[in-house]
Amino acid sequence: MGSYVPNTQEERQAMLEAAGYASMDDLFRDIPEEVKLKGGLNIPEGLSELEVKRKMQSIAAKNKVFPTIFRGAGAYRHYIPAVVGSVTSKENLQTAYTPYQAEISQGILQSIFEYQTMICDLTGMDVSNASVYDGAEAAAEGVAMCRERKRGRACISAAVLPSILETVKTYCFGNGMELEVIPEKDGVTDVEWLKAHLDKETACVLIQHPNYYGNLEPAKEIGEAVHQAGAKFIMSVNPISLGILKTPAEYGADVAVGEGQPLGLPLAFGGPYLGFMAATRAMMRKLPGRIVGQTKDRNGKTGYVLTLQAREQHIRREKASSNICSNQALCALAVGVYLTAMGNEGLERAASSCLSKAHYFAKRLGEAGFELENRGGFFHEFVTVSEKESGRALQALEEHGILGGLPLDDHRILWCCTEMNTKEEMDEAVRILKEV
Amino acid sequence: MLVFEKSRPGRGCPALPPCDVETVSLPAGDRRGKELHLPALSEVEISRHYTELARKTHGVNDGFYPLGSCTMKYNPRVNEAVASLPGFTEIHPLQGEDTVQGCMEVLHLAEKYLCEITGMDRMTFQPAAGAHGEFTGLLLIKAYHESRKDGKRTKILVPDSAHGTNPASAAMAGYSVVTIPSNAEGCVDIGKLREAAGDDVAGLMLTNPNTVGLFDKNILEITDIVHKCGGLCYYDGANLNAVMGTVRPGDMGFDVVHLNLHKTFSTPHGGGGPGSGPVGCRELLTDFLPSVLVTGEDCCRFERPSRSIGEMKSFYGNFLVVVRALTYILTLGREGIREASQNAVLNANYMRCALKDLYTMAYDETCMHEFVMSLADLKKGTGISAMDIAKGLLDNGIHPPTMYFPLIVEEALMVEPTETESKETLDDAIQVFRSLYELAKTDPEKLHEAPVTTPVTRLDEVEAARHPVLTYDFGAEGEA
Numbered sequence: 001m002g003s004y005v006p007n008t009q010e011e012r013q014a015m016l017e018a019a020g021y022a023s024m025d026d027l028f029r030d031i032p033e034e035v036k037l038k039g040g041l042n043i044p045e046g047l048s049e050l051e052v053k054r055k056m057q058s059i060a061a062k063n064k065v066f067p068t069i070f071r072g073a074g075a076y077r078h079y080i081p082a083v084v085g086s087v088t089s090k091e092n093l094q095t096a097y098t099p100y101q102a103e104i105s106q107g108i109l110q111s112i113f114e115y116q117t118m119i120c121d122l123t124g125m126d127v128s129n130a131s132v133y134d135g136a137e138a139a140a141e142g143v144a145m146c147r148e149r150k151r152g153r154a155c156i157s158a159a160v161l162p163s164i165l166e167t168v169k170t171y172c173f174g175n176g177m178e179l180e181v182i183p184e185k186d187g188v189t190d191v192e193w194l195k196a197h198l199d200k201e202t203a204c205v206l207i208q209h210p211n212y213y214g215n216l217e218p219a220k221e222i223g224e225a226v227h228q229a230g231a232k233f234i235m236s237v238n239p240i241s242l243g244i245l246k247t248p249a250e251y252g253a254d255v256a257v258g259e260g261q262p263l264g265l266p267l268a269f270g271g272p273y274l275g276f277m278a279a280t281r282a283m284m285r286k287l288p289g290r291i292v293g294q295t296k297d298r299n300g301k302t303g304y305v306l307t308l309q310a311r312e313q314h315i316r317r318e319k320a321s322s323n324i325c326s327n328q329a330l331c332a333l334a335v336g337v338y339l340t341a342m343g344n345e346g347l348e349r350a351a352s353s354c355l356s357k358a359h360y361f362a363k364r365l366g367e368a369g370f371e372l373e374n375r376g377g378f379f380h381e382f383v384t385v386s387e388k389e390s391g392r393a394l395q396a397l398e399e400h401g402i403l404g405g406l407p408l409d410d411h412r413i414l415w416c417c418t419e420m421n422t423k424e425e426m427d428e429a430v431r432i433l434k435e436v
Numbered sequence: 437m438l439v440f441e442k443s444r445p446g447r448g449c450p451a452l453p454p455c456d457v458e459t460v461s462l463p464a465g466d467r468r469g470k471e472l473h474l475p476a477l478s479e480v481e482i483s484r485h486y487t488e489l490a491r492k493t494h495g496v497n498d499g500f501y502p503l504g505s506c507t508m509k510y511n512p513r514v515n516e517a518v519a520s521l522p523g524f525t526e527i528h529p530l531q532g533e534d535t536v537q538g539c540m541e542v543l544h545l546a547e548k549y550l551c552e553i554t555g556m557d558r559m560t561f562q563p564a565a566g567a568h569g570e571f572t573g574l575l576l577i578k579a580y581h582e583s584r585k586d587g588k589r590t591k592i593l594v595p596d597s598a599h600g601t602n603p604a605s606a607a608m609a610g611y612s613v614v615t616i617p618s619n620a621e622g623c624v625d626i627g628k629l630r631e632a633a634g635d636d637v638a639g640l641m642l643t644n645p646n647t648v649g650l651f652d653k654n655i656l657e658i659t660d661i662v663h664k665c666g667g668l669c670y671y672d673g674a675n676l677n678a679v680m681g682t683v684r685p686g687d688m689g690f691d692v693v694h695l696n697l698h699k700t701f702s703t704p705h706g707g708g709g710p711g712s713g714p715v716g717c718r719e720l721l722t723d724f725l726p727s728v729l730v731t732g733e734d735c736c737r738f739e740r741p742s743r744s745i746g747e748m749k750s751f752y753g754n755f756l757v758v759v760r761a762l763t764y765i766l767t768l769g770r771e772g773i774r775e776a777s778q779n780a781v782l783n784a785n786y787m788r789c790a791l792k793d794l795y796t797m798a799y800d801e802t803c804m805h806e807f808v809m810s811l812a813d814l815k816k817g818t819g820i821s822a823m824d825i826a827k828g829l830l831d832n833g834i835h836p837p838t839m840y841f842p843l844i845v846e847e848a849l850m851v852e853p854t855e856t857e858s859k860e861t862l863d864d865a866i867q868v869f870r871s872l873y874e875l876a877k878t879d880p881e882k883l884h885e886a887p888v889t890t891p892v893t894r895l896d897e898v899e900a901a902r903h904p905v906l907t908y909d910f911g912a913e914g915e916a
Contacts, residue, residue, distance in 0.1 A: 002767035005779045006858040019789040024778045030651050043549045046769025049514050060523025062538035075529050081451045087486040095495035095511050098708040103890040107493030108707035114439050117907040121473050127906050133564035137749040166747035174609040269539045270529030270751025272710035295900035303892040307900040313604035318613040323604035326565035330706030343448045344472040353455040360457035377463045423456045
């Protein structure tokens with residue numbers, strides 16, 4: 001059996017005696033007998049490190065690692081510079097708790113301050129928190145923070161990632177906000193429908209840009225309509241796209257949220273990822289979660305602390321802006337390292353490669369009988385329609401070690417390209433699909 | 437120095453090749469107009485920058501970390517090695533089920549073992565942290581009452597000693613919070629609980645052992661009172677590290693439980709996350725669980741509970757954290773799990789008994805995995821507060837206990853040594869605590885000045901909140 005208890009049996013006995021206990025069981029004498037577990041836990045005997053490693057390796061081997069991936073839909077395979085993993089595996093940073101004791105947590109605090117700065121730089125917004133759980137949860141928190149006493153209805157585009165819509169729904173089931181889904185038209189949010197449904201009870205409108213189908217939304221027009229109705233405009237954005245795409249701030253967003261996973265985190269079967277959240281200065285005190293601020297110590301030296309804590313659960317309890325306590329700090333650290341390693345040019349190149357490759361692939365897929373469903377602009381995802389059955393097409397790709405796009409139905413597929421996809425891979429996929 | 441201040445235009449680390457297809461541009465109206473200010477640094481500068489940040493951070497590996505309620509136990513390295521296997525890290529969450537059988541087996545095994553440890557029937561791993569788990573559990577309770585058309589249950593009972601997340605989660609779930617006072621022994625006041633228990637109560641949230649480190653002996657009566665009034669019992673698993681293998685929340689009468697894998701099951705805290713807050717429940721709530729569950733022994737399938745509350749976030753939770761926790765459970769096994777809890781309790785009582793002649797114990801009796809001291813008397817006598825003692829610990833390489841919590845104890849310091857600390861570490865810490873007490877009596881001024889050996893001294897938090905500076909100002913440099 002493995003164990004991480006350092007003390008020997010003799011030492012344990014000596015400690016028990018020093019504290020005045022006869023045995024380990026004696027320590028638990030306050031627990032009523034009738035509630036105690038009889039007969040021990042029904043789980044296997046412990047294992048040595050070598051045995052555990054072998055067992056977990058054998059479990060991991062039951063998964064299929066695809067060398068080529070054309071699937072996104074909320075989780076994206078990008079190149080992660082080696083320095084990212086090297087930093088996030090530094091034990092001090094990895095094993096520390098939330099930085100309550102600022103004097104011995106300056107490293108973590110500074111990394112969060114830098115992360116906040118980078119998220120604001122990417123999105124153009126004024127303030128960022130230190131991360132929430134993921135992109136979908138960030139959207140739900142974003143909706144909740146826009147609620148006002150007389151404005152209790154949220155409008156959310158049907159063209160957002162399904163898990164965003166579902167998560168917002170769940171949060172609204174909790175807090176009682178009313179939710180209205182804006183239908184989609186031609187692969188984007190139906191602006192005319194939205195305009196007809198905005199009123200003085202609308203708290204906010206949430207769109208995703210580029211949306212679930214990869215399409216660029218008429219974000220500027222939507223933002224203007226939302227503001228005319230006196231509501232808040234929330235945009236869920238892909239952070240890689242912000243290397244070249246207009247910022248949420250430039251579109252007029254009050255709150256920008258998104259999935260941070262593309263910025264240096266592996267696919268990892270869906271997590272851990274992180275949700276980023278940024279807002280205008282006017283919305284600062286409504287942001288949920290940790291926020292780090294700069295200040296001075298007693299000697300006038302610059303330092304960093306958790307700040308604006310009057311919003312938080314450990315101070316405000318049931319009146320807090322959110323219940324969040326643990327966030328995704330180590331993932332935020334990874335994002336900071338990733339963006340530092342990429343720099344302006346690296347991020348622009350990643351974004352531009354995504355855009356260009358997706359357009360190249362979309363064009364080539366047309367030759368194989370998979371036509372673009374929509375005519376508007378798109379970033380690195382797009383939907384094709386084909387007479388060929390989705391399942392068969394994807395099966396053919398899978399046999400060649402290629403994870404194709406996500407089947408939306410029997411004839412529509414949502415594809416994704418990133419800088420990881422080479423021209424050869426795309427040409428190969430097209431060759432296979434032509435034969436289906 | 438901030439990474440932005442180290443940036444030098446022209447530097448960088450070329451990570452990506454040039455694009456190998458024809459370059460495409462975005463429509464003019466959608467092109468980014470705002471300049472980017474990401475740092476421009478060579479790899480060696482990046483590496484050194486973060487090495488410096490690591491040096492300014494105290495982790496579990498730097499020394500004793502008895503932060504109460506947070507279970508800062510050692511994070512085994514084999515967990516990290518397993519969690520970085522490409523067979524786990526390179527898996528897209530939307531791959532077909534037949535290609536992710538390994539990931540599903542991880543969820544299946546973790547669910548099986550954790551249900552056994554907690555006495556629950558099913559468990560979801562979607563919640564990303566403890567508070568997220570609380571919110572999930574409360575929504576299960578809400579969905580349960582709604583399914584029975586029992587619409588008048590609008591209240592959640594929460595003891596005054598509870599973690600702040602409990603009332604905050606209840607509010608997010610649309611409930612009003614009724615605070616149940618603690619009795620003189622630090623446990624639930626049964627009389628007050630009876631008074632509050634009525635047909636408007638949706639449930640009770642409780643930690644047992646509670647936040648003063650005591651096991652509430654009346655637990656069966658407590659859960660019975662709540663059940664009799666038609667409410668459900670929620671177990672906040674923050675303190676499970678005290679009782680694994682000895683007593684299970686399910687056997688105490690709880691209907692729904694959240695765990696903190698980043699506390700009890702040894703996964704790293706990451707400077708604030710990611711954690712994992714799986715929620716287990718008894719059969720009466722399983723139909724409402726969020727997202728999908730894994731079923732099947734030889735071939736795993738995903739199945740959506742019939743009346744699911746929906747999604748709490750995307751995908752299956754913080755999966756790699758679950759991988760680490762499963763690795764830990766497999767390593768310790770049935771006996772090791774129990775042994776871990778026993779030693780956590782032993783270490784806490786050993787420290788408590790070695791300090792109680794000097795420090796006032798808030799409740800002077802056998803504690804579980806943690807104990808709470810009150811420095812109210814010391815403060816009255818010397819002016820030295822819980823904060824001052826905490827800062828004095830920093831100069832001795834020890835992370836302070838949790839300060840000023842629970843709220844029912846004045847000048848509280850909550851000490852949780854965990855089982856992974858050796859007797860020598862505890863003996864050293866005991867000596868430091870004792871000498872700080874002496875220092876408070878003899879030279880309090882010195883403690884008011886602490887810490888003096890850390891990268892910065894005490895920081896001005898008031899100023900930080902009054903004039904928030906939350907980002908680096910690129911200012912003139914950015915425009916130039």
